[in-house]
Amino acid sequence: MTGGADVWAGSEGDGALFEGRHGGLVGREAELAALERALAGSRLVTVVGAAGVGKSRLAMAAAGRRDLAPWSGTVKVRWHDGVPVDPSALAARILRALGSAADERPGRPAPVALPAPPPPAGGPLLVLDDVDPVHAECTRLVQSLLMRLPALRVLVTARRPLGLGDEHVLRLAPLPAADPADTTGPSPAAELFLARAAGRPDAATELGAVEQVCRLVEGVPLAIELAAAQLGDTTLSELTARLESGLCWLTGAGSPVNRHRSVRSSIGAVHALCEPPVRTVWRCLSVFAGAFTETAAAFVCEGLGVDPDAVPPALAALAATGVLQPDGETGTAREVRHRMTRAARDFGRERLTAAGETTVARDRHARHCRSVAVVAETLWNSGLQRQAARLVLDEHPDLLALVRRATRHPALAEAAADSVLHLWFWWAAHGHAREGAAHLLRLLPLLPTEGAAKARAQWLAAWLSTAADPATAGRLLDAAWPTAVLAGDDALVGRISHAHGTLAWQRHDLHTAAEHYRHAAATIPEHAPAGPPAAVSLAALAIVQTHTDTDAALRTARRALARPTARDDTWARALAHYARALADHRAGRTGRARHRARRALAHLDPRLDAPQAHRALRRLLDDVDHPGRTGPDAARRLRPPSLPTQRSTAAEDPVHR
The missing domain is CATH 3.40.50.300 (P-loop containing nucleotide triphosphate hydrolases)
Structure with missing residues (x-):
């Protein structure tokens, strides 16, 4: 012994x-x-x-x-x-x-x-x-x-x-911290923090900030106590800001046991007992910001010379000591995912930097994120759109981490921009336009000045910015247009027209909007990747036509549903069904409009199947069932959709660019 x-x-x-x-x-x-x-x-x-x-x-x-x-x-x-x-x-x-x-x-x-x-x-x-x-x-x-x-x-x-x-x-698990929406009182984690911060009035009066601190330290009692001890020298807001950047700096005095004097010592005691191969895997995996699979772990670790066969036992060893935690439901058909605790991740990154392996690990992580984005888009285009959405939800923290790293390390900018471009459907169809536009606007200055990738990034940034910043959207579309035309890229030309249609709709110029959508539908080739299919442009055209000619809108919506890509595209079908129900509603056929809206809703998962279209159909159904709530100007509320962080009277319209 x-x-x-x-x-x-x-x-x-x-x-x-x-x-x-x-x-x-x-x-x-x-x-x-x-x-x-x-x-x-x-x-x-x-x-x-x-x-x-x-x-x-x-x-x-x-x-x-x-x-x-x-x-x-x-x-x-x-x-x-x-x-x-x-x-x-x-x-x-x-x-x-x-x-x-x-x-x-x-x-x-x-x-x-x-x-x-x-x-x-x-x-x-x-x-x-x-x-x-x-x-x-x-x-x-x-x-x-x-x-x-x-x-x-x-x-x-x-x-x-x-x-x-x-x-x-x-x-023994960490103490639970309250959800931001929970107002029932302090959580067990917050109770411990308040007990250790007794005598500091700001802690007692700012319960929301206390809960945020407890969430950042993941409810670990030692970290909670060390964080509470900092209030003598710092405010809650300053403490929160420091904790967002890491946990290993937390220290305290008074414990006779060394491992209880700091978060770094506590995690370091675990690290000291690990075998050298397990330590290598630990520091490799610290590049992940969220949960990861065994396959992803093996890919990243292979870049630092770790045999893929050595990764599974290392993951088991790290899970046994609490460094890794299971993420999601166990016993399902989905591949098991692991998540590293924040303190262990911070410690691992310190060791990764000390070993001089940060650049290699980040490059492998960037390649992993780009491959995930490619797989997600392939799933979307193949009709497996729920699986695509689940994959993005699982990998979102790491995709976001890649974008943030790229702004500090321009060598990663191309991989980050490519990942964002492959996930166009997530930003557009799932109501995350503002986030996607912000990512691209940060990355655009870091990309090469010319080329198809730059033009596609300009188009997508513009498309996602049409509601929040029409002026910037217009400038970006003007910059992307010459490259698309000179390259003969019909898909990009058509999608630029689609974005122009949305800008015209934003100005209430329905005639111009209809012309741009019509041109986009005629130009985008069938099954063209890297953007919405022509069926989405046809559905947008049908919704515009509900203002002027409901019969034409019904014909256009049927054309959209008849396109080959619409058969496997839940978003395009939802938009077209919405256009048909809206046309019937505007024509006074409320019974048929109600029937169409209900049938469309019955096939949609509000979380995974075009959430904006789902909300639009719900609001349309509410207009049909309770016409007095909308008032006589309801027809004038038809504009491009609201962004996820805004409430707009036009929110029932799901044509997200």
């Missing part, structure tokens, strides 16, 4: 034996009750959890409950790295402290432990705190002691269970 150990014995079993930086537990009442029940009925109980979640404190609190405890005395063992101790000598010291006269025979393997009944009341309690540095040795020691002393109870704290057959495992 490596690592020295101190042994304390206390016949009274009071809480003074188990010192800590702060007395008492906040937000852990249920876990404490569960641990007390487990100790009453089991001989071996292990409290497991990630670094800093409060395993030691919970164990000490339970061991110190002399008034309710069914044990006569307590013995605590604390490990000290760097001081070798002979396992037999340590066992003998523990036995003497327990008051046992048993003879410890060094070198003899312990027998296999069999399931045992609950121990009799009045026996001793052995507390083995933080056994991770000597996990295997402690497993053998505990097995031997339980066999020799039938009345003994053992309480262990570790980042993973011992793995013995009669072990009761209590998993």
Whole structure:
């Protein structure tokens, strides 16, 4: 057994034996009750959890409950790295402290432990705190002691269970923080923060900021306490800003245990126990901002010389110690995803920088993001649009991280812009136009001055900006037009016309808008990638025609639905069905309009299938069922759709550019 150990014995079993930086537990009442029940009925109980979640404190609190405890005395063992101790000598010291006269025979393997009944009341309690540095040795020691002393109870704290057959495992999770919309009162995480920040009035009055701090530190009690201790030198808003950039800077004084003095020390203690290949995988994976699959992890790690076959066991090891957490539902057909905790990610990035591997890891991550965007667009164009939306939702944090890195490292700008361009459907059809436009406007100055990629980026930025900034949209379309014409890119020419149609619609120039949409529908080739199909332009034309000629609008909508691309495009079909229902409504055929809108809604998932079109159909149905709510000027409200962050009287129109 490596690592020295101190042994304390206390016949009274009071809480003074188990010192800590702060007395008492906040937000852990249920876990404490569960641990007390487990100790009453089991001989071996292990409290497991990630670094800093409060395993030691919970164990000490339970061991110190002399008034309710069914044990006569307590013995605590604390490990000290760097001081070798002979396992037999340590066992003998523990036995003497327990008051046992048993003879410890060094070198003899312990027998296999069999399931045992609950121990009799009045026996001793052995507390083995933080056994991770000597996990295997402690497993053998505990097995031997339980066999020799039938009345003994053992309480262990570790980042993973011992793995013995009669072990009761209590998993300790971080404290939950409240959702921003929750106004029912402080969450358990916020309660702990407020308790440690007592005497600072800004903490008590700014509960929303406190909850944000707790979310940033992911509810880890150690980080919450260290963050609360900063309020003597900083304000809540300044604290939040610093935490958004990282967690490893959090430090505090007063703990006798080194790993409790800072977030970096806490995570560093985990890192020190990892094998070198696992450490390499850890720092490689720190480039991910969100959840990732095993395939993605292997791809990024391969850039730093890690064999792909070595990645799965490394992921398992990191998950066992709490560095990685499962993301999403388990047991489904979707590939398992992992998410690195913020503190572990910050620590890994520090190690990645120290190793001089940041550039390579970022390049591999950028290639991964671009491939994800290509796959998502392929799924969309193949008619698997719900799968495309799910993929973007899963990978969104990393796609956003790529764009942010590209603004600081221009070498990544081309990969970032290409990723944003492949996700045109997400920005347009799913109501994220403002976000997509902001990304492209930041990246455009970093791209080469000429070329098709620059022109496509200008078109998409313009298309997504038509509602928020028509002037900028017009300038970008004028810049993209010559390149598209000289290159003979009919798809880009047609899509520029579509964007011009939306700008004309924005000006209430319905005639010009109709001409541009008609030209776009006639110019965009069938199945042309990298943008909306001609069926979307036809659907937009049909909606414009509902102002002037409802019969023509119905004919145009039917043409849109008859296009080959519309059969596999939920967005194009939803727009065309909306145009038909709107035309019937404007023609006074309310019954038919209601029927069309309901049929269209029955086939749409509001989260994954063109959410804007879904909202538009809902509002149209409300207009049909409650005509008095819209007033006589309802027809004049038909304009391009609102942006996700705005409420507009034109929001029922789903033709997002």
